[in-house]
Amino acid sequence: MKRKTTRLFLLVLISAFLAGVGYKVAEQLWIMKSRELKKNPLKVLDYLPEAALQIKDFHRSQVDGDRKVWEIFGDEARYLKEQKQAVIKNPRILFYSKEGKTLEATGSEGNLFFTAEQADLQGSIDNMQMRGDVQISYQGFIFNTDELLYFKSKDQVVSPGKVTLKGEGMELEGVGMEIALQDEKLHLAQNVKTKLEPDKISKKGKSP
Secondary structure, X not given: OHXXXXXXXXXXXXXXXXXXXXXXXXXXXXXXXXXXXXXOXXXXXXXXXXXXXXXXXXXXXXXXXXXXXXXXXEEEXXXXXOOOEEEEEOOEEEEEOOOXXXXXXXXXXEEEEEOOOOOOOOOOEEEEEEEEEEEEEEOOEEEEEEEEEEEOOOOEEEEEEEXXXXXXXXEXXXXXXXXXXXXXXXXXXXXXXXXXXXXXXXHHHOOO
16 A cells, blocks of 8 residues: 555655656746747748738838838738738738839729748738739829739839729720830720820920
């Protein structure tokens, strides 16, 4: 009876000791993670499962040297870890050329697609997509379309569907628009229709 009691007592002691060691290890790991998260809050993404992280008043930008390449704003961003993308509500994107000219686009919903090497909100972006009542402002013209794509590798903005363009003295319609941001070239692929008002165009070109 004494032996059984002694063994039971030893088992309880060992269990208590292991529990204490486990608690201390867990405590130290938590302290280390807490410090890491304070330095970089977005590191929390590494510990999240498939569930999404939501960020209010989203803003992100890319800088090349002293020049800002693009920036994006949104009412809310939802990061999807497994899909390596972020979904933006009511996005507003601005692209900046080397000459300082700006292309601005707004829509109902946007997506940022991250590279596989660093797939988080701090990682590099491969492409962007914008959908739903997309409006683009570029060099005095207003474009309306349903979808807009940005390809980082080509530094190019593309709208695969129908596009309407309005400017002073000009209206244009077509399908499949491409804008080379740095070359400042615009191309409509097909079904192009043009309406010109020469009087308004000539007045615009005159000096005040």
